[in-house]
Amino acid sequence: MDDVAACFEYYADLAESLDEKQRSPISLPMENFKSHILKEPIGVVGLITPWNYPLLMATWKVAPSLAAGCTAVLKPSELASLTCLELGAICMEVALPPGVLNIITGLGPEAGAPLSSHPHVDKVAFTGSTETGKRIMTAAAQMVKPVSLELGGKSPLIVFDDVDIDKAVEWAMFGVFANAGQVCSATSRLLLHEKIAKQFLDRLVAWAKNIKVSDPLEEGCRLGSVVSEEQYEKIKKFISTARSEGATILCGGARPQHLRRGFFIEPTIITDVSTSMQIWREEVFGPVICVKEFRTESEAVELANDTHYGLAGAVISNDEERCQRISKALHSGIVWINCSQPTFVQAPWGGNKRSGFGRELGEWGLDNYLTIKQVTKYCSDEPWGWYQPPSKL
Numbered sequence: 362m363d364d365v366a367a368c369f370e371y372y373a374d375l376a377e378s379l380d381e382k383q384r385s386p387i388s389l390p391m392e393n394f395k396s397h398i399l400k401e402p403i404g405v406v407g408l409i410t411p412w413n414y415p416l417l418m419a420t421w422k423v424a425p426s427l428a429a430g431c432t433a434v435l436k437p438s439e440l441a442s443l444t445c446l447e448l449g450a451i452c453m454e455v456a457l458p459p460g461v462l463n464i465i466t467g468l469g470p471e472a473g474a475p476l477s478s479h480p481h482v483d484k485v486a487f488t489g490s491t492e493t494g495k496r497i498m499t500a501a502a503q504m505v506k507p508v509s510l511e512l513g514g515k516s517p518l519i520v521f522d523d524v525d526i527d528k529a530v531e532w533a534m535f536g537v538f539a540n541a542g543q544v545c546s547a548t549s550r551l552l553l554h555e556k557i558a559k560q561f562l563d564r565l566v567a568w569a570k571n572i573k574v575s576d577p578l579e580e581g582c583r584l585g586s587v588v589s590e591e592q593y594e595k596i597k598k599f600i601s602t603a604r605s606e607g608a609t610i611l612c613g614g615a616r617p618q619h620l621r622r623g624f625f626i627e628p629t630i631i632t633d634v635s636t637s638m639q640i641w642r643e644e645v646f647g648p649v650i651c652v653k654e655f656r657t658e659s660e661a662v663e664l665a666n667d668t669h670y671g672l673a674g675a676v677i678s679n680d681e682e683r684c685q686r687i688s689k690a691l692h693s694g695i696v697w698i699n700c701s702q703p704t705f706v707q708a709p710w711g712g713n714k715r716s717g718f719g720r721e722l723g724e725w726g727l728d729n730y731l732t733i734k735q736v737t738k739y740c741s742d743e744p745w746g747w748y749q750p751p752s753k754l
């Protein structure tokens with residue numbers, strides 16, 4: 362909730378500085394022309410959002426689109442619509458003019474799809490799965506409608522042999538067990554330098570077993586249930602497929618014994634993974650991490666980039682130059698050094714490859730909802746002189 366409020370405050374400030382930036386001049390090579398730009402709202406925007414962080418994901422779109430001067434139609438996930446409806450109630454309370462923010466609930470094909478194909482919706486901003494992203498892009502293409510897509514990921518975390526093991530273990534856990542792993546940028550592929558792999562995994566298992574798995578309303582809870590039965594079954598299937606493909610479930614993999622009800626899954630660590638396995642290639646969106654070892658920096662980078670996704674990547678090492686090299690080498694929109702997941706409204710957020718395109722947050726998040734117009738004026742008293750004037754006989 363703090364992040365939601367901070368996001369609205371941040372874009373309220375950017376809306377004001379946008380006014381100051383209007384009419385900024387473009388320098389031209391001819392003196393008899395003057396040019397400036399106008400940043401204008403793109404129009405009516407369709408905002409389609411997922412169920413993980415349901416209000417925050419909606420806010421990342423609602424706040425900048427309204428700050429840009431757009432009107433918006435928000436379609437939250439059918440699995441988690443209530444906080445967005447509450448946002449609507451707050452907008453009414455603060456007298457946002459009717460029609461500026463519209464919220465429609467419903468299933469994707471019924472309530473979401475019409476936004477991507479509607480001729481009066483000028484842009485669609487989508488966060489969700491890669492499969493749905495493709496559908497939205499296809500529908501929008503028929504109208505040549507711009508889209509921005511924040512899709513899934515299978516982000517790597519690379520740990521070198523010069524680190525403080527316990528500190529690195531904690532970031533590895535935060536990277537994939539926070540929010541029960543239902544985080545698009547979760548660092549769900551752990552790459553360990555072979556020299557520390559055994560020691561690291563021993564510590565990781567010990568820390569993971571120490572996580573309090575409970576009803577999130579209980580004091581000290583660090584892992585709650587996943588969102589739905591469907592998601593629960595999907596995650597269990599990923600784990601059983603990994604096992605049948607020959608991987609080792611080093612820890613977790615099942616329902617915690619003390620929780621008979623609810624869609625709870627233990628923090629799960631999977632080793633003996635090969636790059637052809639499903640668990641290495643596909644997004645789980647659950648508290649499941651898979652592990653591989655590497656020997657050299659170039660091998661680590663190659664493994665890290667061995668994915669169709671490109672949302673985030675992380676590296677933990679005490680060698681600053683190595684971290685800088687790896688930041689450049691990773692094919693992702695976000696790189697974390699010596700941490701995983703911290704997210705700031707000021708910094709751009711988004712992916713490459715099948716993790717989508719476009720950037721949310723920061724000034725880039727506002728640009729998503731603006732279109733740029735050039736205004737160019739001829740300011741000489743002389744005629745243009747390209748054609749011969751008809752002779753005045």
Ligand SMILES: NC(=O)c1ccc[n+]([C@@H]2O[C@H](COP(=O)([O-])OP(=O)(O)OC[C@H]3O[C@@H](n4cnc5c(N)ncnc54)[C@H](O)[C@@H]3O)[C@@H](O)[C@H]2O)c1
Pocket residue numbers: 409410411412413418436437438439467468469470472473474475477488489490491492493494496497511512513514544545546644646672711712716
């Ligand atoms: N990159 C990011 O910033 C980010 C953030 C959060 C979640 N995600 C991704 O979201 C996914 C999980 O969320 P999900 O299960 O809600 O995704 P989803 O793609 O199933 O649904 C997302 C939204 O799209 C709607 N939708 C479904 N079909 C549609 C269609 N044909 N046309 C228009 N809208 C349609 C849904 O109703 C929902 O509101 C994961 O893959 C995750 O990685 C990405």
Ligand SMILES: N=C(N)NCCCC=O
Pocket residue numbers: 364413414417543544545546702703704
């Ligand atoms: N740390 C935060 N707030 N992460 C949000 C990640 C959104 C993607 O699912």
